[in-house]
Amino acid sequence: MHDTEALQAKFFWFSPGDMTDVRQFFAPGRVNLIGEHIDYNGGHVFPAALTRGVSLWVRPRADGVVRFFSVDFPETIEARVDELEFRPSDGYANYTKGVIKAVQEEAGTLFCGGDFFYMSNLANGAGLSSSAAVEVVTAAAVRALMAYPLDNARIAVLSQRAENDFVGVNCGIMDQFAVAMGKAGHAIFLDCQTLAYEWVPVTLGDYALVITNTNERRGLADSKYNERRSECEAALRRIQEILPDIQNLTQISIDRWDDVETHLASEPNLLRRARHVVFEEHRTNEAVRVLKAGRLAAFGQLMNDSHVSLRDDYEVTGPALDALAEAAWSFSGCLGSRMTGAGFGGCTVSLVRRAAIPEFEEHVRVAYADKTGLQPSFYVSEIGDGVHEQQKEGLEV
Known part of the structure; x- marks a missing residue:
């Protein structure tokens, strides 16, 4: 300060x-x-x-x-x-x-x-x-x-x-x-x-949002951001060959995904990028629904699924963000954790039981340092x- x-x-x-x-x-x-x-x-x-x-x-x-x-x-x-x-x-x-x-x-x-x-x-x-x-x-x-x-x-x-x-x-x-x-x-x-x-x-009740900074330089974020954006545009052009009415990848419904997957089978990179976008749109809509219903555990699981998709399909996490998320996932008082932002460094956001935040921070600090040699920073986020x-x-x- x-x-x-x-x-x-x-x-x-x-x-x-x-x-x-x-x-x-x-x-x-x-x-x-x-x-x-x-x-x-x-x-x-x-x-x-x-x-x-x-x-x-x-x-x-x-x-x-x-x-x-x-x-x-x-x-x-x-x-x-x-x-x-x-x-x-x-x-x-x-x-x-x-x-x-x-x-x-x-x-x-x-x-x-x-x-x-x-x-x-x-x-x-x-x-x-x-x-x-x-x-x-x-x-x-x-x-x-x-x-x-x-x-x-x-x-x-x-x-x-x-x-x-x-x-x-x-x-x-x-x-x-x-x-x-x-x-x-x-x-x-x-x-x-x-x-x-x-x-x-x-309305998080006994839980709070904890933001954890990897304290890793985000050197790849800008170049990879532009690369991913170009890949999504290329995927959209290919998918419009079979779905000519869509203007954006997020307009593809889950029940049409099998057709898309077949069409993009020869271009695995574009397939993965499109899969993240289509299913992340679905997760976001579902997250709002379960949060309104007070189903925090379901919200947390959607956060976890989002991170996995960003790691495996969109490939924008990297070792430091993955180490933070995995450390959070292994803590019993954490309902969910995911990277937030462009990726390649930056922060995770986790849904953590308020009473367990000090233990969560220590658990994540030790696990993260063991994997990366870096020290994370934490703060509890009010909105x-x-x-x-x-x-x-x-x-x-």
């Missing part, structure tokens, strides 16, 4: 002045409970916003200059609002520049400028959507300073557009939507094709609200 006084001192070093015009915003990270790697295949996902995330302090300017500083990086990035361009050396600030450009295009007018100061209590590279949180919190701040009427769902769409078109990462809508539209105590059952959604109460402006009573972390 960051020291509040030190942060305030750093902010005033970055952006001198009084407090009267400084505004504060917060956007959470997210955890996806189930429905992995199907947002870009037009399916349903089931994410929830966290109470951890990215805080932003912003001071408006009148000169059309935007300046960005993050406590996690040493340099200040500066640009003009009428000259926002992607520069590899600007790192995270490309996400913020892309969002400002997208909001300006939507509004049809230029932003006045501002000093943007970011801090996060999300682990970098953990797969909890810190980049989406940075995008969405920036969009919310620009919306407020421009007094331009954008609802949070539109903020999600513009943030995704910035990541796709400005940064060049071909992500789906799930992360930005969860970060923008989260609701405390609820997960979002989201149709990624239509953006129709339902807030579903997450929080999406992006919002914070009331200003002095600068708050």
Whole structure:
């Protein structure tokens, strides 16, 4: 955790002045409970916003200059609002520049400028959507300073557009939507094709969600993400030869799977990718149904099945995530555990009996270290609200 006084001192070093015009915003990270790697295949996902995330302090300017500083990086990035361009050396600030450009295009007018100061209590590279949180919190701040009427769902769409078109990462809508539209105590059952959604109460009783970080660098995540997306597109084209009416893999019903399997028999890679998507869509719908019915054990089993599919059919887990999941599965007070996010490092999410969390953490720590030589990090996840402006009573972390 960051020291509040030190942060305030750093902010005033970055952006001198009084407090009267400084505004504060917060956007959470997210955890996806189930429905992995199907947002870009037009399916349903089931994410929830966290109470951890990215805080932003912003001071408006009148000169059309935007300046960005993050406590996690040493340099200040500066640009003009009428000259926002992607520069590899600007790192995270490309996400913020892309969002400002997208909001300006939507509004049809230029932003006045501002000093943007970011801090996060999300682990970098953990797969909890810190980049989406940075995008969405920036969009919310620009919306407020421009007094331009954008609802949070539109903020999600513009943030995704910035990541796709400005940064060049071909992500789906799930992360930005969860970060923008989260609701405390609820997960979002989201149709990624239509953006129709339902807030579903997450009532866990004696259980809690425990997020465990592999603390492994996620070096393959971006390249493998794009590779899997291309494989899904190739599988869809092949399947449309026998099912011409489908537009997305998630529209394939379970009872048509035998036909698909036969058709793709000569292309085992495409077969495995399609099988994950088709059955993960089914698991996600089933997970919402059993959670609404209070059947936590059934929900946990679906989490386990999801991880196995991501390991065997989609091949995006890797030894560290598998070691974490297997350690969780072997603990009697855990109902289910699965990777969450893009994979190849990052985090698992587990459904654990609250009273047994200390024992769960020790059990997983020992088993994981034995297999990988790495030390995991844990935190119990409460489900929080999406992006919002914070009331200003002095600068708050």
